[in-house]
Structures are given as structure tokens and as C-alpha cells.
Amino acid sequence: MKSFALLFLVVICGMGGLGQKLKPKKRSNGEEINFRTKTKDVCTMSMSGDEEMKLRIECKSQGMSYWCEFTGKPSVCRAFRNNPKIYWNQIAMELRKLPHACESTQVLKTTMCQKAPTEALMKKIAAGMEPEDLANQDKSVQKTSISMRGAGRSSVKKIGKPPILPLIKPTQHGQGSENETEAMKLAREHCWESLHGFCSYIFGIFRG
Numbered sequence: 473m474k475s476f477a478l479l480f481l482v483v484i485c486g487m488g489g490l491g492q493k494l495k496p497k498k499r500s501n502g503e504e505i506n507f508r509t510k511t512k513d514v515c516t517m518s519m520s521g522d523e524e525m526k527l528r529i530e531c532k533s534q535g536m537s538y539w540c541e542f543t544g545k546p547s548v549c550r551a552f553r554n555n556p557k558i559y560w561n562q563i564a565m566e567l568r569k570l571p572h573a574c575e576s577t578q579v580l581k582t583t584m585c586q587k588a589p590t591e592a593l594m595k596k597i598a599a600g601m602e603p604e605d606l607a608n609q610d611k612s613v614q615k616t617s618i619s620m621r622g623a624g625r626s627s628v629k630k631i632g633k634p635p636i637l638p639l640i641k642p643t644q645h646g647q648g649s650e651n652e653t654e655a656m657k658l659a660r661e662h663c664w665e666s667l668h669g670f671c672s673y674i675f676g677i678f679r680g
Contacts, residue, residue: 507564511571517564523547527563527580527594531573540574540599549588559584563594574599 504518515531527542546552552559562582567573580594659671 503560505560505564507568509568509570509573513571513573515567515573517560517567519560525594529567529573533572536601536603538572538574538599538601540577541597542580542594543597544580544594545591546585546588546594547592549585549592551584551588552592 504516506514506516508514509531511533513531513533515529517527517529520526520528521543524543524545525547527544528539529541530539531537546556546559549559559582562584563580566580566582567577570577574596578596585592655672655675656668658675659668663671
């Protein structure tokens, strides 16, 4: 009876170990890895697919965004099948050393799959670059133009219109003023006070 119980226990343990061996490892499909390049570009790489996998890298750099895509069959590499997370982390480590994650990278290599067939390599299939946010750029241009208009208006207000000077009639000098003075003197001397204006006019005509 004891021997039967011991045998039963060995069988159960063996089945448990077999189940653990057959249990597939957690896949990295759908996961994302964030990293920064040598020039501080903020990047994200995401993986998808099963046997033939697709890797997409998206980065933001100084108001611009760029991306690239790679495809390959890393599953033919035994080390990848054992631990895919280490494989993708090694790729991210290599990309961190570059100033641009997509510009000079045609093939992604890892140390853990150096001896794997060439089909295991992730090869670039597409790439692109575009402004990060065209709407924000348009708004900034509009704000700049409005601020420039406001500055122009404020400068006009500060300068203002030149003051209008009153029109001053030039005073008569020379012979004309002397004739009027002499005519007025004669009028005061020879005419009544009520006729000073008339006499001054008459004397002025004769003296002029």
C-alpha cells in the first residue's frame, strides 16, 4: 500500500513537471518599450505578429516626429524563443546608442541571435517623418501675427499725430507798419477822437 502511494506521488509530480515544460512562455506581442536616443529623442517601440513579427518605432524630436518599421522571423532563433523580452531589450539598448533611431538602421541585430539564420534579422521595410502637430504650428503663427499687429498699433498710439500748430499771421514790419503808426499819430493830432479811425485810414492812403 505504501509503495502504491509512493508510485502515485511520483506520477503526479512527473505530470506536473511535464505541464510546466509544455506551458508556453509569456509572449512579448503587443508590449511597448520606451527609450531615448543619444540625442534625447523620445521613442516607443511596439511589437506585433507571431511567426513573422513586425516592429514599429515612433520617435519625437524637436517638434518633429519620425517612425520606421521592421519585419523578420526572430522565432527561428532559439534564444528568442526562450526569452523574447531579453531580445527586444537588446534591440532597444542598441537603438539608445544612435542619434536617430531610424535614419542609419537598416537591420537590427542582437548578441543573443548572432548565429541565427539571416531570416531571423529584423529588416527595415518603411520609414517616414512629419511635423509633430501642424495645428499647434498654425496657432502659433496666428498668435505671432496678432502680437505683431498689436505692437504696430501700440507704436502708432505712442507716436501719435503731430500737433496742429495755430496759424499765426505774420506781423507786418517795415514801411507798412511805420505808415500806419504815422497815420494814427496824425489822426490823433488833427482829428476828433470819434474820427481817429477814419482819419488814420485817409492819412495812410496819402502816405502809402
